[in-house]
Amino acid sequence: MKKYLATTLLLFLCFFTGHSQSDNDPATWTHKVQKVSDSVYNIEFTAKIFKDWYIYSLYTAEGGSMPSEFEFVGAGVDYELIGKTEEGKTYTKYTEVFDLDETFHKEEALFKQKIKLLKPDLKQITVNLYYQICKEVCILKEQVFEVSLDGTTFVTEEKTIDDRSAALTNNLKLDLKNSELLEQTELNSVEGSSALWMVFGLGFLGGLIALFTPCVFPLIPLTVSFFTKQSDNKSKGIVNAILYGLFIVLIYFLLSLPFHLFDSVDSQILNTIATNIWLNVFFFIIFVFFAFSFFGYYELTLPNSWANRMDAASTKVGGVLGIFFMALTLAIVSFSCTGPILGGLLGSTTLAEGSVATNLTFGMTGFGLALALPFALFALFPAWLNSLPKSGGWMTTVKVILGFLELALAFKFLSNADLVGNWGILKREIFLSIWIIIFALMTLYLLGVFRFKHDGPKQKLSLTRKGLGVVSLITTIYLLFGTLNLTGLKVLSGFPPPEFYSINENVSDCPLGLNCFKDFDEGVAFAKSENKPILIDFTGWACVNCRRMEENVWSQPSIFQMLKDDYVLISLYVDDRKELKKEEQFDFQYDSGRIKKIKTIGQKWGTFQTINFNSASQPYYALLTPDFEVLNSGVQYVDAITYEAWLKDGLSRYKNSIK
Structure with a gap:
């Protein structure tokens, strides 16, 4: 399960940074040519790689990360390749993501290719390199080499188009x-900053919902009690708890920063991201995956070693830095509940107008703030802890509700792919019918008609659960009437496919x-x-x-x-x-x-x-x-x-x- 989760996160980062460029690229490329005979040449391509970055080999193991790939333009017509492209020094390391050994270059990447001319008067060739360079994130890159075979400056041919294209x-x-x-x-627009605050509000709402999940809620009284009891005096305990909350906000804010490192200069990139067919299909699969984790069929967890290391660091370091590691430990151990909610937040930024990275920063900050507030507030007013409801089966109910909502959102992304691809699979009536089924099932679950295997012993339904069941039933009826054109669907405007x-x-x-x-x-x-x-x-x-x-x-x-x-x-x-x-x-x-x-x-x-x-x-x-x-x-x-x-x-x- 960890392998699939990590693969998901890696692919997500690659999608969002794949078209980015930076004034300070983490790899600098050069090339040189050595003449062996009148018709045979050796070409070397060299990259100086920034510290901690790495480029995957041409021959890294199948089933792992995307290998580098050379495209020799004109090969087989103007010249032929002699043997395979050779590489300089490489490194191999086991990757838990794909459960295999991957091969890569660090500090310097060297590639050599021998060619034989088929046209004796050939003076220059073009070589395209497609590769992936990684650190915390992976960036898909393209490098074009314009290679002069006679040592002179490469002559760029003036690109022209035919008369029909010109017209x-x-x-x-x-x-x-x-x-x-x-x-x-x-x-021009009513969006602007109001849209950013809307994204912030959605993130904050997601954080509030996460508070009531089994992974987070029980930690509130334990953590607050730890700070108030372990500190030398009450005021210091309060300060530490507030610092703990601030560090939680900081951690979720920092998670959004990689999306700013390589901000795109392509004017069409946001449209490309939001309307990419396979990216939307990818989100559909991931959201279904998240939904069934909330239904209790499996659990998403980050490696236990991460939490253990952070916990050990918090004990060993102590002080303010120790509190930071405690906050990081919370983020890791609560991932099985917060991960799918964050996935919803990440995916939703592609549906919003504006900068994906900026939206994500506002959303993640709002999420972290909602998650952190209880720790600070209960530290200031510890008597409030007595008013907290006891942990129990109601938290499982919260997770299942989130599962149904994730499943509904999943079909929004599949609908995007269907609309853009003109597949004709999820027409408006079919889409709404699927949503009706999802909300009808949620209604039946909330009213106790059926249960999931991870639900506790059957108990009398609470008034809150019955109320949520009624809300879900009203939503189902609203969707049904909208499908039959008995009412409009303005509340859901923009989510179902258009009426036409x-x-x-x-x-x-x-x-x-x-x-x-x-x-x-x-x-x-x-x-x-x-x-x-x-x-x-x-x-x-x-x-x-x-x-x-x-x-x-x-x-x-x-x-x-x-x-x-x-x-x-x-x-x-x-x-x-x-x-x-x-x-x-x-x-x-x-x-x-x-x-x-x-x-x-x-x-x-x-x-x-x-x-x-x-x-x-x-x-x-x-x-x-x-x-x-x-x-x-x-x-x-x-x-x-x-x-x-x-x-x-x-x-x-x-x-x-x-x-």
């Missing part, structure tokens, strides 16, 4: 008039049944024929705030009427992984000369948004005339009043422009 590149760039209006920010993602083939594939275009050129042509302004809706299948805007803001009667009658709606899905037709795929060339392959619908509209509107977030809305005149500022996630005023302003400006 399609130009078509993607709009000649916007009044584009400076897009830079106005007074209406339905098993009913007659349902419009546009939000709220509006008439919309999913191709920009088609929408513009229609706007010209109808003499109406354009509302560009940059959206995403897996965009929670996009669904919230559609279901809570667009659904307002006055706004809906304007969208229906006064505007031409063009909805462009930037996370659509469906491939374009072969004749529509092309190489897009930026003004800098960089070339990007456009193969999917999402790549096309994501690039279109970035180059024309200097934005990479969703939802993002812009108002244009059919002649590409910008009517006012772009907006993102805003309230209904602001959005309605924005639409009216754009409509007024459009009418004035055509007088």
